Amino acid sequence: MSAPALHPMRVTVTTRRPGTADGHIFVAPYNLSRPVGQTGSLIVDDSGSPVWFRPLSYSNLQNADFRVQRYRDPRTHRSQPVLTWWQGSLAIPPWYTNLPGGAPEPGGCYYVYDDHYHLLRTVFARHGFNADEHEFLLTRRGTALFIASKPVPMDLTRYGGPRNGAIEDSEVQEVDLATGKLVFSWDMLRHVDPAYSEVPASDASSSGGVWDAYHMNSIDEDSEGHLLVSARNMWAVYDITRKTGGIVWQLGGRKSDFTFGPDAEFFWQHDARFRPGHRISMFDDGCCNEPNPPEQQSHGLILEIDPHTRRATAARTYYHAPGLYSASQGDTQGLPRAHEFIGWGQESYYSEYSGAGNSEGQGARNLLYDARMPGSDISYRAFRHAWTGKPYYPPSAAARTTGGRSTVYASWNGSTETRAWQVLAGRDPRSLRVVVGRTPRTGFETAVPTAVRGPYFQVRALDARGKILGRSTVVALPR
Structure with a gap:
């Protein structure tokens, strides 16, 4: 009654036990067909009630990667909590068929909002690339790291694709927030052979002749200047040194530098992150992409990486009950007290687990919180963050x-x-x-x-x- 322009989706909470981490839940609901409620950026509490909602003007405009980060003000050099997200349109039929499914259309950007919900910064991709929905990271250096994408014309016949085709290239870009200048870039096409992709080049026939060989979908950075880059369609995660741009090692895929212990292999993964020690977390989609049959049930995964023996073992896994098979998207977020928050990507759930996790077929074990979005509404990622909002506008x-x-x-x-x-x-x-x-x-x-x-x-x-x-x-x- 008091805010008649707001029509957010209605979230159904299915499990709510004591002991969850503090904070609100951050999602950016949209739908591959017909959304229930408006698309936009949404903060909800543990009961599923909206806290803040910023709706978008039409349903084929999306937000993604909506979360809380720390922003270093270039004038005062002070750090403050902010909201960040990507906004644009994705290549989703029937609206767009000129690019591989899920690729960003031209015109997207990233937003940074303060705790009064004022716009602080708008960030764009550079030198002909499109701002990509998959990643936007603020650094302590006063810069933003993000993924940028564009189709690069290429003869794909040697890969089994069209002669007058293109490859959807991905680039890590870093922009200085004070000046807007590009200060670092790393181009995947220059460093990784697309011949090892798990997606055949013949798939380009359904996306305007553009082959999605890589599908870079996350970036992380450690204190030593290494970048962790995930390429979904390579089934691989790469450790890259910023100094030279060289690949230190590849985890997974056809040219993996590591062997795997039981339950450690992953497929079609998202959201690879450095964890303390020699650990890496990710969301293992694990399934559902033709022509390959389903490989395994989707789950959160934390791997122990031995740099000497070059072997990866499963330290923790986080499965859902009932079991889910998510064809795309998803994330695994580390929370205080070793809890993990899982966004289930193309499945309409988000969940929180205590530290020990669980195994396949035991998804209810150590489950503290679970909620389902309505219909087939989904969110690319889901997060839990502490947030204090002080609107500049009145009640x-x-x-x-x-x-x-x-x-x-x-x-x-x-x-x-x-x-x-x-x-x-x-x-x-x-x-x-x-x-x-x-x-x-x-x-x-x-x-x-x-x-x-x-x-x-x-x-x-x-x-x-x-x-x-x-x-x-x-x-x-x-x-």
């Missing part, structure tokens, strides 16, 4: 009357500090008095009944101590 209010009693509706999109509402009323909009002193906040919108007929009303948002955080405009009962 919203609406008033209705039924049977001689008035109900005032109060909400404040994005406020995480509001704990209660105060209602004011009066016959004149310039002389209102408090008629309801304190009503606890009950979800995104709180309905406050009152016998006072107004007809003018205003709401005040209160924090835990009763301090006024913000005031709505004055609203009147409909005539």
Whole structure:
């Protein structure tokens, strides 16, 4: 009632046990066919209630990689928490068939918003590449690392593809946020032979002649200047040194430098991350891509990497109950107390597990939290983050009357500090008095009944101590 332009999806919480990590949940819902609710960037609490929602104007515009990061202000050099995400259009039939499925169309960008929901920075890809939805990382150096993609014309006949084809190239780009200048780049086509792709070049016939040989989908950086790059369609993760751009080692794929222990092999993976010690985490999609049959059930995976013996072993695995087979997307996020938060990609779930994890067929073990998005709505990644939102705009209010009693509706999109509402009323909009002193906040919108007929009303948002955080405009009962 108080925010009629907002129509976020309704999340169903299926498991909620004590002991979850603190924070809200961050998703960017969209749909490969028909969405339930608006697409956009959405923060929800553990009950599934919206906390902040920024809807998009039409359904084939998407957000992705929506999360909290630290931003170093180039003027003050101070660090602050911010929201970041990608925005653009993806090559999803029937809207676009000119690129491989899931590739970014031209025109996308990355946004950085502060805790008042002000836009701080807009970041674009450089030298002819398109901003890619798969990764956007802020660094302590005041830069942004991200993936950029573009089709490069190429004769693909030696790979089994068309003569007048192209390859969807991916590049790691780093931009200085103060100047907008490109300070580093690493091009996959220059360093990795596409002949070892698990996707045949003949697939280009269904995507405008463009072959998605690599499908780079994550970047991570360690303290020693190494980059960890995941290429989904190579079934491989690469350790790259920034100094020379050389590949230190390849994990997985047809040219792997490592052997694998039981349950350690992965396929079609996403979200490869450095972990403390010699560990790497990822989301192992593991399945569902033709012409290859399903290989294994999708799951979160933490690998122990022995740099001397060049052997990878499964340290932890995180499966869902019921078992899921996610054809694309997904992430595995490390949380405090060794918890793991799993976004299930093309399956409409997100979950939290305690540290020990579980094994295939035992997905309910160590499960602390599980929620499902409606219909076939999905989010490329899902995260849990601590976040304090202090909107620069005022709270919203609406008033209705039924049977001689008035109900005032109060909400404040994005406020995480509001704990209660105060209602004011009066016959004149310039002389209102408090008629309801304190009503606890009950979800995104709180309905406050009152016998006072107004007809003018205003709401005040209160924090835990009763301090006024913000005031709505004055609203009147409909005539």
